[in-house]
Amino acid sequence: MTLVSRRVRPEQWKPIDVDALEANALDVVRSTDNRSVIAGPGAGKTELLAQRASYLLQCGISQSPRRILAISFKRDAATNLAARVKKRCHPDLAYRFDSLTFDAFAKSLVDRFGQALPQRWRPRPDYKVVLDAYDRTFEEFLRFLGPPPTQIGKKADIMAIGSKEFQRRWLFGAQLPEGVPAITTPAEWAADQFWQSWIHGPGGSSLTFPMISRLAGLLVTSNPMVAQALRLTYSHLFMDEFQDTTQAQYDLARAIFLGSDTVVTAVGDNKQQIMRFALAMDDPFKLFETEFKAKRTPLLNNYRSSPDLVRIQDVLAKALDAKASTPVSKTKGTVAGDSCAVWDFSTPAIEADKLAEFVAKQMVEHKLLPRDFCILVRQKAADYYKKLEPAFAKQKLQLRNEVEQVGEVTMQELLVEEVSELVIVLLRLFTSVRAGRHWTACLDRMCQLNGLAFDDDSGRAKVVKSLNAFEVQFRKTYPTPVTSRADAIKVVQSLVDFVGKPNILAASPAYRQGDWFDKVCEAAALHLEASSKSASGWSDVLDEYEGVHAVPLMTVHKSKGLEYHTVIFVGLDDQAWWSFANDKIEATAGFFVAFTRAKQRVLFSYCAQRGDRTKIAALYQLLTKAGVKTVAVA
Numbered sequence: 222m223t224l225v226s227r228r229v230r231p232e233q234w235k236p237i238d239v240d241a242l243e244a245n246a247l248d249v250v251r252s253t254d255n256r257s258v259i260a261g262p263g264a265g266k267t268e269l270l271a272q273r274a275s276y277l278l279q280c281g282i283s284q285s286p287r288r289i290l291a292i293s294f295k296r297d298a299a300t301n302l303a304a305r306v307k308k309r310c311h312p313d314l315a316y317r318f319d320s321l322t323f324d325a326f327a328k329s330l331v332d333r334f335g336q337a338l339p340q341r342w343r344p345r346p347d348y349k350v351v352l353d354a355y356d357r358t359f360e361e362f363l364r365f366l367g368p369p370p371t372q373i374g375k376k377a378d379i380m381a382i383g384s385k386e387f388q389r390r391w392l393f394g395a396q397l398p399e400g401v402p403a404i405t406t407p408a409e410w411a412a413d414q415f416w417q418s419w420i421h422g423p424g425g426s427s428l429t430f431p432m433i434s435r436l437a438g439l440l441v442t443s444n445p446m447v448a449q450a451l452r453l454t455y456s457h458l459f460m461d462e463f464q465d466t467t468q469a470q471y472d473l474a475r476a477i478f479l480g481s482d483t484v485v486t487a488v489g490d491n492k493q494q495i496m497r498f499a500l501a502m503d504d505p506f507k508l509f510e511t512e513f514k515a516k517r518t519p520l521l522n523n524y525r526s527s528p529d530l531v532r533i534q535d536v537l538a539k540a541l542d543a544k545a546s547t548p549v550s551k552t553k554g555t556v557a558g559d560s561c562a563v564w565d566f567s568t569p570a571i572e573a574d575k576l577a578e579f580v581a582k583q584m585v586e587h588k589l590l591p592r593d594f595c596i597l598v599r600q601k602a603a604d605y606y607k608k609l610e611p612a613f614a615k616q617k618l619q620l621r622n623e624v625e626q627v628g629e630v631t632m633q634e635l636l637v638e639e640v641s642e643l644v645i646v647l648l649r650l651f652t653s654v655r656a657g658r659h660w661t662a663c664l665d666r667m668c669q670l671n672g673l674a675f676d677d678d679s680g681r682a683k684v685v686k687s688l689n690a691f692e693v694q695f696r697k698t699y700p701t702p703v704t705s706r707a708d709a710i711k712v713v714q715s716l717v718d719f720v721g722k723p724n725i726l727a728a729s730p731a732y733r734q735g736d737w738f739d740k741v742c743e744a745a746a747l748h749l750e751a752s753s754k755s756a757s758g759w760s761d762v763l764d765e766y767e768g769v770h771a772v773p774l775m776t777v778h779k780s781k782g783l784e785y786h787t788v789i790f791v792g793l794d795d796q797a798w799w800s801f802a803n804d805k806i807e808a809t810a811g812f813f814v815a816f817t818r819a820k821q822r823v824l825f826s827y828c829a830q831r832g833d834r835t836k837i838a839a840l841y842q843l844l845t846k847a848g849v850k851t852v853a854v855a
């Protein structure tokens with residue numbers, strides 16, 4: 222594809238890389254007002270944002286120096302969206318597309334302007350980000366908190382506050398005031414104690430991402446210049462997976478953009494709301510449509526799944542929303558036999574063997590690759606991995622737990638981190654015999670990191686020279702893969718030094734504060750060491766690092782936004798879905814997300830030894846209603 226930097230006239234603009242967009246999608250792409258797009262799985266919501274970015278940039282509707290801000294919920298979704306825009310737009314245009322997660326956006330504001338917060342809300346610049354603050358953390362805080370002043374209440378009042386309610390309503394439910402908050406109830410008092418002890422703790426400031434969102438909101442409302450600067454910077458705002466927006470995130474977006482000329486497009490699917498446990502709002506679309514006067518535009522197609530899968534999805538969708546429209550599949554079914562079934566097994570060992578055998582056979586029959594499959598589980602991925610991995614190995618297939626921790630980062634997170642991507646792209650260049658395509662990728666990346674304009678020929682020539690010189694050196698020092706952790710650390714360090722840490726920090730705001738950069742470098746080195754263990758050459762190491770030849774195993778939550786030819790959900794039982802009764806809607810939405818990742822086939826596997834299926838009978842009833850059969854396999 223040739224990338225054109227010249228301006229395209231709006232009436233001449235055509236969707237790129239897809240044959241066509243449905244009429245409503247095209248309408249949103251060209252829209253000049255705020256829009257909400259609520260559409261089912263595979264409707265092309267993310268694709269629509271990528272097309273809209275191309276349209277706005279190529280037609281000069283988002284005019285330089287203004288930019289487009291795209292906010293996603295997952296790091297890989299943000300990276301994926303940016304990659305689609307980069308692939309389709311000339312670099313002169315694509316650099317004006319900022320795609321990041323909500324957390325990263327809020328954090329970048331706190332990092333840049335946090336010292337302008339009022340003293341009682343001002344974290345220390347070296348604040349620590351706490352990623353593992355769960356319900357228990359808040360429960361314990363309340364338990365160990367002393368009694369409130371007598372005029373406010375008693376310790377028993379504090380103990381009566383539930384952890385979820387404490388977070389959702391009292392800690393993060395409303396914007397922070399500039400001064401001292403009005404404290405008349407025990408819950409308000411406890412919330413203030415929490416904020417103050419975490420911001421001004423004896424060991425420094427500790428912040429969770431919900432806290433960072435609220436602090437970002439406060440700094441925007443207390444410093445109108447910050448909001449003004451952001452409004453001027455961004456001509457357009459996109460919000461993907463909008464159904465999972467928390468109140469704090471919504472309030473931040475509203476504080477910055479409501480009433481401005483920034484045009485906002487929010488896309489999502491209420492039926493895929495699986496982040497209620499992480500404080501997602503009840504119905505963010507409704508509020509957005511009212512406050513931003515956004516027009517709702519539905520999408521009617523499904524570009525991902527076969528007609529048969531879309532028919533079953535429709536039954537599940539209607540259980541979540543009786544008014545959900547029935548989408549039209551735009552994909553052909555390619556598998557013979559049932560595209561969905563529940564497979565019953567007598568033991569987990571037999572189950573593992575049969576599933577691995579099935580994957581191996583399907584790969585041959587349909588000419589599929591390991592990454593066309595995905596093994597999904599509800600939780601405890603490591604336990605399932607342990608049981609399934611030997612069976613896959615027997616079939617000469619590699620299974621990989623994508624949610625495994627590598628140091629302090631999960632594998633899935635690591636692979637989309639800037640440092641890790643740089644390590645891979647550079648190592649591919651420095652260790653391949655024919656490195657043509659890696660060469661262009663490296664050169665573009667290096668020029669971008671050095672802040673060079675696309676037409677800066679002398680700057681590019683210098684980068685070429687330094688790449689060549691470093692490559693010679695690298696090949697001499699590391700003709701074969703690393704054999705120790707010390708070497709893996711040295712390799713990562715030398716690549717970071719070559720690119721220049723300041724360049725990396727400048728391109729990735731998340732690395733500028735705290736120790737995230739060090740943690741990612743450490744994880745990259747650990748993963749490089751592990752990937753080198755059984756590899757015979759650098760190419761194998763890098764394939765192993767990226768999991769090119771591995772069947773991924775992950776949890777439903779981590780599968781959001783992804784798609785596979787075949788999805789095998791292991792463990793459709795009460796034990797895996799132990800919390801089903803607590804929140805049936807969220808659990809059914811999780812089930813829906815898992816189901817809708819598949820393009821052609823979904824298998825559910827059940828083994829009575831692992832648990833009953835009475836508490837989740839409702840899920841089985843839905844499958845039965847959709848005509849899905851249960852088969853006793855072995």
Ligand SMILES: Nc1ncnc2c1ncn2[C@@H]1O[C@H](COP(=O)(O)OP(=O)(O)OP(=O)(O)O)[C@@H](O)[C@H]1O
Pocket residue numbers: 239240241242243260261262263264265266267268269490493524525781782783784817
């Ligand atoms: N107009 C189109 N023509 C052909 N393919 C398309 C079109 N729009 C999207 N697709 C493809 O359909 C698949 C689903 O698209 P996308 O991921 O954008 O859907 P989504 O609505 O964001 O899905 P989900 O909510 O399930 O994550 C992708 O493979 C995408 O490339």
